[in-house]
Amino acid sequence: xxxxxxVISGPTATGKxxxxxxxxxxLGGEVVSAxxxxxxxxMDIGTAKxxxxxxxxxxHHMISIAEPWEEYSVSRYVEDASTFxxxxxRRGKIPVIVGGTGLYIDSLIRGSGFSDKPDPALRAEIxxxxxxxxxxxxxxxxxxxxxxxxxxxxxxxxxxxxxxxEVFRATGRTISQHNRExxxxxxxxxxxxxxxxxxxxxxxxxxxxxxxxxxxSAGLEQEVRELxxxxxxxxxxxxxxxxxxxxxxxxxxxxxxxxxxxMIKTESRRYAKRQLTWLRRDExxxxxxxxxxxxLDFALQASTGYLEKNYYNNDRQ
Numbered sequence: 001x002x003x004x005x006x007v008i009s010g011p012t013a014t015g016k017x018x019x020x021x022x023x024x025x026x027l028g029g030e031v032v033s034a035x036x037x038x039x040x041x042x043m044d045i046g047t048a049k050x051x052x053x054x055x056x057x058x059x060h061h062m063i064s065i066a067e068p069w070e071e072y073s074v075s076r077y078v079e080d081a082s083t084f085x086x087x088x089x090r091r092g093k094i095p096v097i098v099g100g101t102g103l104y105i106d107s108l109i110r111g112s113g114f115s116d117k118p119d120p121a122l123r124a125e126i127x128x129x130x131x132x133x134x135x136x137x138x139x140x141x142x143x144x145x146x147x148x149x150x151x152x153x154x155x156x157x158x159x160x161x162x163x164x165x166e167v168f169r170a171t172g173r174t175i176s177q178h179n180r181e182x183x184x185x186x187x188x189x190x191x192x193x194x195x196x197x198x199x200x201x202x203x204x205x206x207x208x209x210x211x212x213x214x215x216x217s218a219g220l221e222q223e224v225r226e227l228x229x230x231x232x233x234x235x236x237x238x239x240x241x242x243x244x245x246x247x248x249x250x251x252x253x254x255x256x257x258x259x260x261x262x263m264i265k266t267e268s269r270r271y272a273k274r275q276l277t278w279l280r281r282d283e284x285x286x287x288x289x290x291x292x293x294x295x296l297d298f299a300l301q302a303s304t305g306y307l308e309k310n311y312y313n314n315d316r317q
Contacts, residue, residue, distance in 0.1 A: 003089035004311065005189045007097045007105060008303075009034070009279060010196035011272035013207045015294035017048065019196065020098030021056045022300050027094045027307075031055075032084050033062040034099030034108065037241045039077070040068045042227060045220045046243040048211070068227060068238040071120075077104050082111065085189065097191075102278035111188025119170060126165045130158055138165075146174040159237075192311050193285045194303050196294075197276065203292050208268045212243070216261060221247055242267045286310075 006029070008020045024031050033039075037047040041064045049063055061084040066072045081097075085108070088095040097105060130138045135155035142164055143150035149164050164175050171178075198204040224247045232239060234248045243264050250260035279285055288302045 003085075003095075003189060005085060005095045005097055005109070005191050006307065006311065007034075007109070007191050007193040008196070009098075009100060009102070009105060009193065009275075009285075011204060011275040011279075012100055012268055013204065013211045013272070014196035014198070014290070015296055015299065016098050016100060016196060017050045017054060018294075018296055019299050019303065020096050021050065021054060021058050021060075022296065023303055024058045024094070024096040025056050026300070026304065027096065029094030029096045030059040030061065030084075030088050032081055032088070032095050032097045033060060034077075034081070034097050034101050034105045036072070036077070036101040036104055037238065038063050038099070039066045039072050040064070040070075040238045041066065042230070043068060043223070043238060043241070043244070045215050045218050045223045046241065048215070068232045069236050071237055074103055074107050078107050078112065081108050082188070100275050102275060109187050109189050109191045110183075110185065112185065119166070122169060123162060123166055126162045126169075127158070129165075130162055135161065141165075146176055148176040149174060191284075192307060193282065194306060195279050195285045195287050196299060197287060197289055199289045199291055203290070204272060205269050207293070208272060209265050212261060212265050212268060215243065221251070221257065224248060225251060242271055 006023065006027070008016050008023065010016055020031050023029075035047065037043060038049050039062060040047070043049075044064075050060060062077070062081050065080065081104075085095045085097075097108065099105065133141075135158065138161055139150055139153060139155050142153070142161060145168060146164060153160055153164075167173065167175050167178065198207070220243060224244055227239065227244075228234070228248070228251065234245070234252075239245060239248060246260040246263045246267070247257070249255060250257045286306050288299050290299075
C-alpha cells in the first residue's frame, strides 16, 4: 500500500461534498472527487459540483477534467485520480475521496481498472450488434460465455452488456473473472470509509426532491440547452446522466418540463437505492445517520471521532 486515505460516500443528496470539504480542512487534507459526472466540464448544476465557496479554499481534484463528448472510463479515472492521491500523500497530506460512484471509489482504492485502452471501433461494432439483435438476444449471447454477469444485467442495460462483450473480445477474460482476480489482490490504499444516510428513507427522498427543485431554479434546463447548442450529442455518456437525459427529452418535445422534473426525482431515488445497495456490501463502512435533515456539525464530529480510533491509532501501532 502506498498510503492511507479517507472516503466520504453515501447516496445522492446526503451532504457528502460539504462534509468532505469541512473534513479536509480540519485534517489539513485535499479532496479528490469520485463522481463519474463531475469529471465533465460545463456540467455544473446537474452534477452538483461544489462552488468555490463550498470548497472552503481546499484544493479539489478530478472535477471538470474532461469534455462532455469524451468517453470517460473507470480505468481512466483510476489512472488520473491515483496521480493526485499519490501526490497528496507525498506532500504529507491526507487525501479525502468524496463521491457517490461506488465503482470508481472501489477501483481507486484497489488500484485496479481495466488496463486495456477502449477500442472505439470494437465498441461501435458491438453496439451495432446490440441494436440489430436487441437486448434480450444480446444478453442471451453474453450468458453463453459469462452467465455470472448476464444474470446480473437487465436486457435494457446496453452500456454494461456492450462493455462485457468488449472486455471479453479484447482480453479473452470475462468481467466476472477480472473482478474475482482483482478482489484477490492487495489494495493500493488503506481506506477509512465513512458513508452518510438518513434513518428514515422518506427523509432521503424528500431531500432528493428539494435538491432537484433547487437545480431547476439554478438553471439546469438552460445548462442542458447550452450543451446541446454547443454540439454535444444527446447520446454521449455524459448526456445520459440523470437530469440531463430527461430534460433533453423535454426540450425535444417528447414530454413536458414538469414531467421531466418528476422523472428526474424518480430516477434520482432509484439511483440512491442502487448506491445504498453497493455500499452495504462493504462491512468496513462506518455509517452516519441523519434525522430529518443533514446535520453537518454532527457528521463532522462523528467522522473525526471515528478517524481518531481508526486512522491515527493505526499509525501508533
